[in-house]
Amino acid sequence: MAKPNKKGPIKTVDIFCQHCNQALFKYRKAGKGALVKCFKERISVDYTEQSCTCPKCKKIFARETMIRGTAALKIIGGKVWFK
Template identity: 60%
Template sequence: MAKPNKKGPSKTVGVFCAKCKTQLYHYRKGGTGALVKCFKERIAKDFTIEAGVCPGCGGQFARDTLVRGTPAFKMIGGKVTSR
């Protein structure tokens, strides 16, 4: 399988915790679908202290995994919103 484009799209979206509305990332997302995974190389700005844990409420919103051989965060359903 092909690896994701390193540069990625130029459009960034804000990723927020669904529970406390704390901003987690600025992410270069491609397409219009739901946010299921975040490739680590596409994160433009990271506001988290610990990987996959919200700094505001302390809830876990993602799991660390490999997708197509590339490090990524797999989002837990309903834990994040994006704008």
């Protein structure tokens, strides 16, 4: 399968923890759909101290994985929201 576009989209979204509303990432998201995965190369600002864990409430919101040969975070349903 093809790798994701490295340059990626220009539009950024802010990703927040559903439990405590702590900012987690600024992410260059493509499309209008739900947030299912975040490619690590598209994260423009990372507010987390430990990967996949909210810095405020310490809840795990994603799992590290490889998607199409690229490092990504697979988001657990209902753990984050974005605007």
